[in-house]
Amino acid sequence: MTKQEKTWKEIAPAGVCSKSSTEFLTGDWKTYMPIRDLNKCTRCLLCVLFCPDAAINWYPEKGDIAFDYRFCKGCGICANQCPTNAITMKLAQG
Amino acid sequence: MQSLAKQKMMALSGDEAAAYAAKQSDVDVVAAYPITPQTIIVEKFSEYVANGEVETEFVCVESEHSAMAASLSASATGARAFTATASAGLALMSEMLFVTSGCRAPVVMAVANRALSAPINIHGDHSDSMAQRDSGWIQLYAENAQEAYDTIIQAFRIAENTNVLLPVMVGLDGFTLSHTLENVLTLLDADVKDFIGTRQFPKVLTHEGKTVPFRLDPANPMTVGPLALQNYYFEFKRQQEEAMKNALAVIQKVNTEYAKISGRNYGDGLVEAYRLEDAEVAAICLGSTAGTMKTVVDALRQDGVKAGLLRLRTFRPLPVEQILSALANVKAVAVMDRCMSFGGNGGPVFHEVRHLLYDADVRPYIVNYIYGLGGRDTSPTKLRSIYDYLQRVLQNKRVETPIQYLGLRE
Numbered sequence: 288m289t290k291q292e293k294t295w296k297e298i299a300p301a302g303v304c305s306k307s308s309t310e311f312l313t314g315d316w317k318t319y320m321p322i323r324d325l326n327k328c329t330r331c332l333l334c335v336l337f338c339p340d341a342a343i344n345w346y347p348e349k350g351d352i353a354f355d356y357r358f359c360k361g362c363g364i365c366a367n368q369c370p371t372n373a374i375t376m377k378l379a380q381g
Numbered sequence: 382m383q384s385l386a387k388q389k390m391m392a393l394s395g396d397e398a399a400a401y402a403a404k405q406s407d408v409d410v411v412a413a414y415p416i417t418p419q420t421i422i423v424e425k426f427s428e429y430v431a432n433g434e435v436e437t438e439f440v441c442v443e444s445e446h447s448a449m450a451a452s453l454s455a456s457a458t459g460a461r462a463f464t465a466t467a468s469a470g471l472a473l474m475s476e477m478l479f480v481t482s483g484c485r486a487p488v489v490m491a492v493a494n495r496a497l498s499a500p501i502n503i504h505g506d507h508s509d510s511m512a513q514r515d516s517g518w519i520q521l522y523a524e525n526a527q528e529a530y531d532t533i534i535q536a537f538r539i540a541e542n543t544n545v546l547l548p549v550m551v552g553l554d555g556f557t558l559s560h561t562l563e564n565v566l567t568l569l570d571a572d573v574k575d576f577i578g579t580r581q582f583p584k585v586l587t588h589e590g591k592t593v594p595f596r597l598d599p600a601n602p603m604t605v606g607p608l609a610l611q612n613y614y615f616e617f618k619r620q621q622e623e624a625m626k627n628a629l630a631v632i633q634k635v636n637t638e639y640a641k642i643s644g645r646n647y648g649d650g651l652v653e654a655y656r657l658e659d660a661e662v663a664a665i666c667l668g669s670t671a672g673t674m675k676t677v678v679d680a681l682r683q684d685g686v687k688a689g690l691l692r693l694r695t696f697r698p699l700p701v702e703q704i705l706s707a708l709a710n711v712k713a714v715a716v717m718d719r720c721m722s723f724g725g726n727g728g729p730v731f732h733e734v735r736h737l738l739y740d741a742d743v744r745p746y747i748v749n750y751i752y753g754l755g756g757r758d759t760s761p762t763k764l765r766s767i768y769d770y771l772q773r774v775l776q777n778k779r780v781e782t783p784i785q786y787l788g789l790r791e
Contacts, residue, residue, distance in 0.1 A: 295616035299585040300546060300595065301485040302617055304604045307588045
């Protein structure tokens with residue numbers, strides 16, 4: 288348990304959320320993480336569309352995508368969908 | 382001393398008394414499904430709605446599971462919600478009972494206590510509500526139709542107290558109370574309305590960073606009862622336990638304040654001791670049986686037996702201190718369960734009373750009586766045999782049969 292987590296006396300009743308869901312970092316329990324081969328990736332953005340957690344973002348100004356590992360659960364759907372096999376699932380650290 | 386409010390005598394069955402109390406309690410939403418022996422409550426309330434006597438939104442649901450889902454949802458928006466059920470209906474609600482208490486929705490429900498199938502049986506016992514004793518609901522049990530009426534009114538005050546915010550079920554014994562006509566003193570509508578007041582809401586911090594009243598409101602969106610995993614679920618359950626502890630004082634306070642306007646109180650609201658001060662032998666029971674038991678105690682007293690009775694009006698939260706102090710001088714106790722806990726070495730009330738007596742300075746002899754299942758008649762003669770046994774226990778200084786079945790053909 289991390290330090291910032293509150294005691295039962297500090298939280299609202301009935302699970303009322305005191306933060307937006309974007310502030311709950313839900314990617315801390317992945318076993319595998321996607322790693323991208325930049326040479327194979329064609330930026331087709333299929334992985335962006337398929338990611339069930341919206342954890343792959345498209346940055347038009349860079350003309351590239353990036354994984355947001357704070358929310359990635361390591362499900363591997365991106366690797367499965369990738370038409371050029373540019374994404375491989377590797378054992379996550381720690 | 383405050384003078385008593387004006388009251389009107391009415392001939393009401395327990396079910397009608399419960400419906401009438403709900404009508405006077407200014408309920409916003411009733412979502413219910415009829416089931417014997419609760420049916421009259423729903424019928425009666427539908428009649429109030431059809432006659433335009435109430436402004437309540439009546440939701441005809443397709444099951445008890447939906448009845449509780451609708452009651453919870455209404456309550457979460459800040460509305461006052463009431464429902465009623467019995468037996469299989471309560472069992473079908475089970476999942477939603479836990480959701481309702483977990484969402485801290487102060488729904489009030491009348492339960493016309495009835496046996497559970499199989500074999501099918503429509504008559505009174507406590508199997509239905511006892512099976513839900515860990516659902517996070519406050520449980521109050523009425524002794525007669527008058528108390529059913531009074532307790533439904535009190536239940537809204539208890540449930541909606543911001544230190545409690547828990548749903549309350551009020552048990553009334555199937556048929557014995559639900560269908561039996563009694564003279565019931567009723568308060569005037571305005572006095573009930575004044576007594577209960579309007580719902581108060583604690584303030585909560587939402588994800589928008591606003592501190593707002595705890596209710597679903599489109600102007601101040603919030604999430605109630607979402608996912609809480611290993612890191613938070615436990616904390617929410619601990620909060621519910623604290624709310625139960627807080628309810629002990631609130632139930633007593635509401636009982637006292639209600640007595641001021643009605644002239645009626647039920648012990649301290651938690652337990653009612655009857656001729657216990659110098660009692661050597663005592664029984665503990667819930668609900669309508671206590672009425673018969675009081676006449677048995679009176680008869681025993683005339684015969685020189687130091688008999689007493691402790692009625693548990695509140696079963697959840699369990700009034701541990703009050704039971705301990707009420708039984709402090711009793712030498713032999715019979716705990717009556719109108720319910721079985723199969724394979725559990727006695728009934729649920731027995732388990733809990735025996736468990737709390739572990740901390741008593743001097744532990745009395747204790748016997749469990751399972752009785753009245755499926756509406757089996759419990760006559761004064763049978764009840765008297767309990768005290769006869771307790772006296773034998775005192776003579777022999779031992780309990781030979783700790784778990785007994787009253788009125789069962791052996």
